[in-house]
Amino acid sequence: GAVVSQHPSRVICKSGTSVKIECRSLDFQATTMFWYRQFPKQSLMLMATSNEGSKATYEQGVEKDKFLINHASLTLSTLTVTSAHPEDSSFYICSAAGNGNTIYFGEGSWLTVV
């Protein structure tokens, strides 16, 4: 079946630095990728939708200058958390949609900002 790989699975960074999370579709071309944030014991909160070759569409309340999303190819989208702060610590999940009807999820990335 389709596989979406997310890397790194865990990252610790210092406050004020930037960190990049990658989301790759391994065996299909993902025309659209989604980035979520999930707080403990809560549902997924959609941050942005990225379409290959175009600017990401951010959900209301998500700072586009802080959470930079790039979808440069049909198999790779990246989320960069810029000038990270402890409140950015969270679980981030990507998902990818190809030409079919199902959306596949990456394994998620734990970000801890210290």
Place this chain on the structure above:
Amino acid sequence: AQTVTQSQPEMSVQEAETVTLSCTYDTSESDYYLFWYKQPPSRQMILVIRQEAYKQQNATENRFSVNFQKAAKSFSLKISDSQLGDAAMYFCAYRITNAGNNRKLIWGLGTSLAVNP
């Protein structure tokens, strides 16, 4: 606005028994998909089952089946012969069919399922 409601924050079931998780949704669209996703402690989101709104037949995947009532906008998940590995958060989700590039999922808040041995 499109919304998905899961009214049961927590459920429990005895091993080998059957449990039903409820989900209702609100939409003015006629063509859409409904999904149940499972999120175990590993946090990996796993697709459990999918239902196309135009299909009257309820989807089934092994021990998992749905009761899709389109008029009532209800989409419940039944887990038969529950196993310890079924313990997880279960999320109901919706998206419209002819969405072009806007295929985002609308999520319920989730139901935490415990399976008791």
